[in-house]
Amino acid sequence: GAGVSQSPSNKVTEKGKDVELRCDPISGHTALYWYRQSLGQGLEFLIYFQGNSAPDKSGLPSDRFSAERTGGSVSTLTIQRTQQEDSAVYLCASSFPLGGSNEQFFGPGTRLTVL
Amino acid sequence: AQTVTQSQPEMSVQEAETVTLSCTYDTSENNYYLFWYKQPPSRQMILVIRQEAYKQQNATENRFSVNFQKAAKSFSLKISDSQLGDTAMYFCAFAGNQFYFGTGTSLTVIP
Numbered sequence: 044g045a046g047v048s049q050s051p052s053n054k055v056t057e058k059g060k061d062v063e064l065r066c067d068p069i070s071g072h073t074a075l076y077w078y079r080q081s082l083g084q085g086l087e088f089l090i091y092f093q094g095n096s097a098p099d100k101s102g103l104p105s106d107r108f109s110a111e112r113t114g115g116s117v118s119t120l121t122i123q124r125t126q127q128e129d130s131a132v133y134l135c136a137s138s139f140p141l142g143g144s145n146e147q148f149f150g151p152g153t154r155l156t157v158l
Numbered sequence: 159a160q161t162v163t164q165s166q167p168e169m170s171v172q173e174a175e176t177v178t179l180s181c182t183y184d185t186s187e188n189n190y191y192l193f194w195y196k197q198p199p200s201r202q203m204i205l206v207i208r209q210e211a212y213k214q215q216n217a218t219e220n221r222f223s224v225n226f227q228k229a230a231k232s233f234s235l236k237i238s239d240s241q242l243g244d245t246a247m248y249f250c251a252f253a254g255n256q257f258y259f260g261t262g263t264s265l266t267v268i269p
Contacts, residue, residue, distance in 0.1 A: 076257070085261035086249065099256070132201060146193060147257065149203035 045069075047150035049135050055156045056125055064120040064153045068137030075118050076147060077110060078134045086134065092118060093140065125157045162252050164260035171240045172268050178225075179235045179263045181250030190254035192226065192233045197262075198246040206248070209233065240267045 048067045056062050068075050077089040088102040092112045103109070107125075112118040122129055132154050136147035162183045171177035183192070194206040209217045209226050217224050221241075225234045237244055245267045250260040 078259075083264070086259045088257075088259075091257075134203070136203070145253070146205050146208060147203075147251075148205075149195075152201050 047135060047137050047148050049133075049150035049153050051153060052151060053154045053156075055158065057158050058127060059124055061121065061123045062125055062155065064122075064133050064135075064155070066118045066120070066135030066137075066150060068116060068118070068135070069148055070116075071139070072137035072148070073115060073140050074138045074145070074147075075112060076136045076138075077118070077120050078136070079104075080132045080134055080152070082131075089120070089133075122155075125155075127157045130155055130157045162250055162258045162260040164248075164250055164263050166263045167261070168264045168266075170266040170268055171237070173240055173242060175240055176236060176238045177240055177265065179237075179248050179250075179265065181233045181235070181260055183231050183233065183250075183252050183258075185231070185252065185254060187254040190252060192224075193251040193253065194222070194224070194233075194235045195249045195251060195259075196244075196246045197249065198243075203249075207235065237265075242267050242269060 050065045073094055075092040078086040080086055090110045091099040094115045095112050107123045110120045132152040134152045135150045138147045139145040164181050190211045192209045196204045196206045207217050207219045207222050209224050216226050221238045223236045247262045247264050249262045252258045
């Protein structure tokens with residue numbers, strides 16, 4: 044597709060379950076970012092990939108959060124043993140390599156609700 | 159540490175009027191880029207305008223323009239002739255060795 048896609052668009056889960064969120068970046072974009080956005084709030088940086096490597100994982104809030112990227116393309120954000128405070132919109136963005144005028148292109152987000 | 163600060167959590171403007179959203183940042187880098195993103199209620203983030211730090215001329219995109227003051231590390235966004243469709247969250251962002259977003263300003267255009 045022409046833009047960044049994310050799936051699912053909405054996910055409702057029960058506390059304690061694991062969830063996987065998927066991001067398909069724009070073809071050719073080597074950088075990929077995950078952010079979390081709580082209702083009406085700003086963007087909380089989670090993790091950044093350059094290719095398949097994650098040079099910056101500093102934003103992952105706990106060890107229940109992990110992410111991987113394979114083939115320099117699709118990325119999956121996994122949240123284990125979900126908690127109610129994990130409820131938020133998870134946004135993915137991609138760009139050409141970090142640095143320069145490389146704007147980030149965002150996906151539509153996945154709204155996660157933990158009951 | 160590099161930070162981006164948006165000191166106005168909420169703003170409103172009458173339709174057709176002009177509004178300015180402020181953004182300041184802190185960096186030790188000399189070469190970087192600044193962006194304003196718009197996030198309407200649909201939640202899709204859209205790039206509004208970008209500014210290269212090495213350029214003195216302020217960027218302009220139709221009704222949107224910036225006032226870039228490098229020495230003051232200030233990067234404000236001016237929206238002229240505000241339209242109802244401008245109602246959104248606006249995020250200022252810094253791109254150097256890393257990418258940083260501000261906390262956002264919620265703008266409401268009042269008919």
